Amino acid sequence: MAQTELETLVEYLRRRTARTHVGLWLMPLNRIGHEAEIAVHLGVQALDIGSYYHDKLPPGAEFVRLTAKRVMETLYDIASSIGQSDCVLVYNIDLILSGVKDEERQQIWQELFNRFPGRARVLLIAIPDTAIHLLPSESLLRKWIDDSRLA
Numbered sequence: 001m002a003q004t005e006l007e008t009l010v011e012y013l014r015r016r017t018a019r020t021h022v023g024l025w026l027m028p029l030n031r032i033g034h035e036a037e038i039a040v041h042l043g044v045q046a047l048d049i050g051s052y053y054h055d056k057l058p059p060g061a062e063f064v065r066l067t068a069k070r071v072m073e074t075l076y077d078i079a080s081s082i083g084q085s086d087c088v089l090v091y092n093i094d095l096i097l098s099g100v101k102d103e104e105r106q107q108i109w110q111e112l113f114n115r116f117p118g119r120a121r122v123l124l125i126a127i128p129d130t131a132i133h134l135l136p137s138e139s140l141l142r143k144w145i146d147d148s149r150l151a
Helices: 006-015 035-042 049-056 068-080 093-097 102-115 138-146
Strands: 022-027 045-048 087-091 122-128
Touching (some): 006 022, 006 035, 006 087, 006 122, 035 045, 035 087, 045 049, 049 068, 049 093, 068 102, 068 122, 093 122
Parallel strands (some): 022 122, 045 087, 087 122
């Protein structure tokens, strides 16, 4: 699988030459827990989407019902907000995606690939490289590779 280097992917996303400004990083397991350090190295903002969801819960609530629509609205909000950087490394999204039905998960990946319009910030989605069951379908993953949006 011919993947782009992580630094190259971030540079490519920041140039905004692609129609859709979302990249996918298959993060090695030994990098989990080091996302903030990696973000500093890349010059991007790190965002733990699990904590982001938790902080948005109403008082007393412990859970959020996850749907493709809700996940996409959250990602749109993150990409549309003003932050520390023009690029956001979104991690722990595997925990969110595992709570969504398979067909909705594929819908999310399809939307991130094709229909995620230009926003204030670009997104770098980090998924552990062992979470194969959470990745886009094989044919869609091939498109991420061909579009130089997979590291």
